[in-house]
Amino acid sequence: SLIHTELNRHLWNELDRLAEDINHWDPTKTGYLSPKDIYTILRGCRLPLASQLINCLLN
Secondary structure, three states: OOOHHHHHOOOOOOOOHHHHHHHHHHOOOOOOOOOHHHHHHHOOOOOOOOOOHHHHOOO
């Protein structure tokens, strides 16, 4: 997948931080976050992905 390739290309290895952020945004552990919240989390974790690619992922 394009996203997997981009993450590997940039050697992004912040999966633990991403998991912590997701758990923080979903304190009741519903397993659901809005696309807007997910976008905010991904951008906050400095994922090396273009905004357009993240939007494609979420739509």
